[in-house]
Amino acid sequence: MTNTASGWAAIVSPRYLGATITLCLGVALLAFNGFLVSTALPTAVDELGGVALLSWATTVFLVFAIMGGAGAALLKARLGARRALIAAALVFLLGSLLASIAGSMPELLVGRALQGLGEGVVAAICYALIPELFPSALVPKVFGAESVVWALAAFGGPVLSGALTETLSWRAAFAVNLPIGVIFIGLVLWIVPSGLREKSSGRLPIIRLLLIGAAIMAVSLGGLLSSPVLTALCLLLAGTTLFAVIARDRTASVPLFPSHAFRFGNVVGAGLWVILLMPLAQAGVAVFLVYALQNIFGFAPTLAGVIGAVMAVVWSGTAILVANVPETTRPALIRLGPILLTAGLVTIAIAFAANLLPLVIVGQILIGAAYGTSWAYTSQTIMEAALPGERDRASALLPTIQSAGYGIGAAIAGLVANTAGIAAAGTGQQLAAALVVTFAASALLSLPAIAAARAMTIKS
Structure with a gap:
C-alpha cells in the first residue's frame, strides 16, 4: 500500500469518505449527547422539579449504554450490522423525543435510558465496523478522526447546549439529536453493508x-x-x-465477551485491562478538576471548562501526530500511554499541593498525550489479536469497557474524596488537601495499566 493510500487523505477520499463520516457521526451521537445534556439538565430540573433525580439522568444513560454495548456484537451477528444500527438508532431517537417532550423527571429518565441503550449499541457496532470498512493501515487514522470528534464535543457541546437552552429551551438540547439521528440512519442505509446474519x-x-x-x-x-x-x-x-x-x-x-477477556497472559485479555484501567484512573480528574478550578483558583465556569478540555484537545492532536508511525514503533507507544497517564496524574496532585496552576495544565497535557499516543494502537491491537469469529465481540467491547472504567473510577474517586474530607472542606486549602489525596490515589490506580500494557505487547 502506498503512502498516499495509507495517509490522512485516504479516509476522506471518495472510497472511504462515506464510511468515515458514518462512523464518526455514530460516535458523535454519544459524545455530543453527553456534553449537551450536562449543560441543559439543570434548567430542565428547574422546570420539571425532582432535583433529587438530577444525577440519575446521567446514571441511567451510562447503565443502559453499557448494557447495550455489551450485547451489541450479538445483535450485529443476528440482525446484521445495518439492521442492528438502524434499530438502535431508532431507539435512541425515541429516547431523544421522549426526553424533549417530558413533562416530569421520571419521563425524562425513561428517555435517557432509551438514549443510552440505543447509543450504547450504535457506538459499539461503529467500533466493530472499523476493521471491516477500513484496511489495517487506515485504522489509526479513523481513531484519530474520532478523537477529534470528542475534542469538538468537549468544546462545542456545552456552547451549543447553552445557546439552545438560553435562546429556545432546554428541550432543544434533546431535540437536536432528532435530525442528526435521521441523517445517521440515512448514512447507514447508504454505506453499511447488510452483512450476514448468524443462525443461533x-x-x-x-x-x-x-x-x-x-x-x-x-x-x-x-x-x-x-x-x-x-x-x-x-x-x-x-x-x-x-x-x-x-x-x-x-x-x-452464547458468550458476550471474547474467550480470553481479562486474562492477563493474553493480548486481548491484557488489552481490555488497559482499556478499563486508564479511564478508571483518570476519572477522578474528569469528575473533580473543573470543580476544583472554580473553587480553589476562582475561575469562572467557562474558563474552568476550557482548561478541563485541554486533555481532549491534546488527545486529538497527539493521535493525529502518531497515526503514521511504523508498525514496529506501535508497541512502544502502547506502553508509553499508561506511563504518561501516571505522570500526568502525579503532576496534577503536586500542582494542587503546591497551588501551581501551570502544573495543572502540564498534567492535563500529559494525560491527553497518554491517550493520544496509545489509545488507537491499543484498540487496533485488541481487534487484530482476537480469535477468528471473535473480532466483533472484542471490538464492540472497547467503548463499553471504556465507559465502565469511567463509571467505576468516578465512584472510587468519590469514595476517596469523601474519606479525605471533601464534603467538610470549608476553605480552598482544605479542598485542595482532599483533592491531593484523591489525585494521588488516581495515580496509584494507573500503575496496573502500565503492567497490563507491557503484558499485551511483550510478544509484539
Whole structure:
C-alpha cells in the first residue's frame, strides 16, 4: 500500500469518505449527547422539579449504554450490522423525543435510558465496523478522526447546549439529536453493508446483561452516597457481580465477551485491562478538576471548562501526530500511554499541593498525550489479536469497557474524596488537601495499566 493510500487523505477520499463520516457521526451521537445534556439538565430540573433525580439522568444513560454495548456484537451477528444500527438508532431517537417532550423527571429518565441503550449499541457496532470498512493501515487514522470528534464535543457541546437552552429551551438540547439521528440512519442505509446474519438457537443472555446493568448501577449509586462505608459496599457488590458474570460467560453457549477477556497472559485479555484501567484512573480528574478550578483558583465556569478540555484537545492532536508511525514503533507507544497517564496524574496532585496552576495544565497535557499516543494502537491491537469469529465481540467491547472504567473510577474517586474530607472542606486549602489525596490515589490506580500494557505487547 502506498503512502498516499495509507495517509490522512485516504479516509476522506471518495472510497472511504462515506464510511468515515458514518462512523464518526455514530460516535458523535454519544459524545455530543453527553456534553449537551450536562449543560441543559439543570434548567430542565428547574422546570420539571425532582432535583433529587438530577444525577440519575446521567446514571441511567451510562447503565443502559453499557448494557447495550455489551450485547451489541450479538445483535450485529443476528440482525446484521445495518439492521442492528438502524434499530438502535431508532431507539435512541425515541429516547431523544421522549426526553424533549417530558413533562416530569421520571419521563425524562425513561428517555435517557432509551438514549443510552440505543447509543450504547450504535457506538459499539461503529467500533466493530472499523476493521471491516477500513484496511489495517487506515485504522489509526479513523481513531484519530474520532478523537477529534470528542475534542469538538468537549468544546462545542456545552456552547451549543447553552445557546439552545438560553435562546429556545432546554428541550432543544434533546431535540437536536432528532435530525442528526435521521441523517445517521440515512448514512447507514447508504454505506453499511447488510452483512450476514448468524443462525443461533441460543437466546440473548438477558440475565447476564441485567447483572452487568445492576453492577454498574451499584457503582453509580456508590458514587452518589455520602457514606464511605456504603460506597465501598456498593463497589464490592459491583466487583463481585462483574467477576461472576465474566466467569459464567467463559462457559456460556452464547458468550458476550471474547474467550480470553481479562486474562492477563493474553493480548486481548491484557488489552481490555488497559482499556478499563486508564479511564478508571483518570476519572477522578474528569469528575473533580473543573470543580476544583472554580473553587480553589476562582475561575469562572467557562474558563474552568476550557482548561478541563485541554486533555481532549491534546488527545486529538497527539493521535493525529502518531497515526503514521511504523508498525514496529506501535508497541512502544502502547506502553508509553499508561506511563504518561501516571505522570500526568502525579503532576496534577503536586500542582494542587503546591497551588501551581501551570502544573495543572502540564498534567492535563500529559494525560491527553497518554491517550493520544496509545489509545488507537491499543484498540487496533485488541481487534487484530482476537480469535477468528471473535473480532466483533472484542471490538464492540472497547467503548463499553471504556465507559465502565469511567463509571467505576468516578465512584472510587468519590469514595476517596469523601474519606479525605471533601464534603467538610470549608476553605480552598482544605479542598485542595482532599483533592491531593484523591489525585494521588488516581495515580496509584494507573500503575496496573502500565503492567497490563507491557503484558499485551511483550510478544509484539
